[in-house]
Amino acid sequence: MRSKVIWSPEGKQQLRKIYFYIRRDSLNNSEKIRVDILSKAQSLALHSERYPLDKDKEDNDGSYRCFTLYN
Secondary structure (H helix, E strand, O other): OOOOOOOOHHHHHHHHHHHHHHHOOOHHHHHHHHHHHHHHHHHHHHHHHHOOEOOOOOOOOOOOEOOOOOO
8 A cells, every 4th residue: 555755844854954964075975865865755655564653753643654764
């Protein structure tokens, strides 16, 4: 079953901040990381069960998942 990935305004802003922070040192790396994050997020739409529930989300009804790509 295909789900829909919805980015919160805060999530979009955080992605922009990450992109511009990395871009100060490397345009290529900033693009690669942005594409990697967006691709991974889109994979949630097809295979959300691969990822654990977001344990930090209060009252998670099972529709919030989390993953770590870079740390």
